[in-house]
Amino acid sequence: MIVIGGGLGGLLVAALYPKVTLFEKTPTLGGRFRNLPYRGFQLTTGALHMVPHGSKGPLALLLRKTGANCTIVDSDPIATFYYDRDMRFRQVLKEIGIAQRLRLYLMVSEMCCKRGNSQSFQEYLEKRTCNTMVINGFRSFCIWALSLAPSDVSCCEMFSIMRSLVKYKGPGVPMGGCSGVINALKKVILEKGNNIIHKKIAEIRADEKVYGVTDEDGNEYDDSVVVSNIGVKATSHLVKFPQEYQKKIDALIPSEGIKYSLAAKESLVWHNGVMLTPGLQYIGGINQVTNTDPSLAPHGYHLVMAHQKLTSSNFKKEKRKGLEELEKLFKEKDYELLATQIHRKNNPVNQAASGQDLDQKTPIEGLYLVGDSTKGRGGIEIEGIALGVQRLTQIVPPSSGASVLATQ
Structure with missing residues (x-):
């Protein structure tokens, strides 16, 4: 198997599968999920040193599956809410009163039990409540978690996110920050005997099926399975997709x-x-x-x-x-x-806004996608990336022997 891109999705794939050659064009791994040292502070390239569902979510489950040794400390409390002052959730419930509290419980119950539709979540909120504290609470969550307004999120996606919140609970902080996760995955990859090559891929060689890749120096690497973690739009610059599929790619809107x-x-x-x-x-x-x-x-x-x-x-x-x-x-x-x-643009919060994501399979046999343009439904940010990788393991089981060791 060949993996293009050493961001979180690519590293998860390389840590889960045997006989992998991973290509990363920059000298460092992690993409938009790594530490950025500055004046003794560990800033980040993208994420906020948080795992949306802490030690119980999809990412944590995959990390344990790979054997990556990193600790995620669950947040307590999960969240507080600043209106005119900072409040715990129980204080918010008291503030909105019994009638609105009941409406909120019914809304959450409906979101957990139904699939939702293509209607915007903003429209849904306005039909269910007129309480500004409730509406603004959901709005701030959408901005924080998705970098979207409720009007930009479908009910279908938001309902899935709510089910994930109920199932996996709230966030956690990885010890060592984002790079604590990245370094643990790198160690697993190298211990498995997989290869990491810091070179840019210039072409994915394919027609109806994939044959391998060519790097920036013209070296060819043959393999029947290629997984791209560089975003579907960047992938489309390396290989020619069918016209209808390319239209879907061009229609994707990033969150910024x-x-x-x-x-x-x-x-x-x-x-x-x-x-x-x-x-x-x-x-x-x-x-x-x-x-x-x-x-x-x-x-x-x-x-x-x-x-x-x-x-x-x-x-x-x-x-x-x-x-x-x-x-x-x-x-x-x-x-x-x-x-x-x-x-924004080539370095957005997400290559595809939540709910727009494409599947891991592409029309080209043997070419698959992971990353933040193919997030799993209901997955917040990196949890969505983990769900996408999980989906890939169902399509191409790590023990299937489907991939061939990449050779120059």
């Missing part, structure tokens, strides 16, 4: 956002879960991962991360909105902005 990394000598968030921010308009949520792993910041400092959905192409204006909200939220607190990272 802004991440703010803050340094603070005093604690800005009192717990190790997510502080969702329904009281704010642009920022969806904030975490303080150093409450779990102090090594992610220099001694005496906290690392705090906030996420905002992009609503326009005026990035200066978008950034100003976000920073104004952070200033309002943390007024009289002593903190410093370390970095502002905009994730």
Whole structure:
């Protein structure tokens, strides 16, 4: 088997399967799920040092299956909610009153029991409740978890996400941050005797079926199974897909956002879960991962991360909105902005917004996809990537012997 791309999805595949050659064009592994050292802080290339379903979710299950030795500490509480003040969930329930509480319970029950349809989740909310606390609570969750507004998410996808939340529970922080996971997977891959080659792939050789790949130096590697983890649009630049399939690829819309990394000598968030921010308009949520792993910041400092959905192409204006909200939220607190990272176009939050994802199978025999344009339904961010890899193992079982060792 040949794997193209050393992001999280590609590494999971290479850790699960035998006789794999993985190609990564950059000198480092992890893609948008790795640490980015800066002034003693461990910032991230994309993710927020959090696993959406902690030690019980799809990613954690796959990591255990690979034998990767990494610890994920579950958040407690899962989340709090900042309206005009920070509240626990039970306080929110008390605030909205008995009637709205009953409506909320009925909504959650319906979301868990039904499949949902193509109607937007915003339309669903407006038909079920007029309570602004409930509506804004779901809105902040969508921004934080999906980098989307409720109007951008179908009921079908949101219902699946709710079922996953009920099944797997809330988030956790991997010790060592994102790179704690990546380094553990790299160790497994090398111990299995699989190969990691830091070269760019220039072509996937295929007609109706795949034959192998060619690297940037013209070297050919033959294999009957190729798995791409570089995004379906980037994959389509390496191989010619049938016209109808290419139309599906071209129609995909990424989810885009802004991440703010803050340094603070005093604690800005009192717990190790997510502080969702329904009281704010642009920022969806904030975490303080150093409450779990102090090594992610220099001694005496906290690392705090906030996420905002992009609503326009005026990035200066978008950034100003976000920073104004952070200033309002943390007024009289002593903190410093370390970095502002905009994730869009070729480096988005997700290559395909949640609910738009394609299947792992492509029209070309032996060519498969993993990553954030082929997430499993109901999977939040990296949990969706894990569900996609899980789906691949059902199509091509690791013990099937379907792949051939790539040879130059």
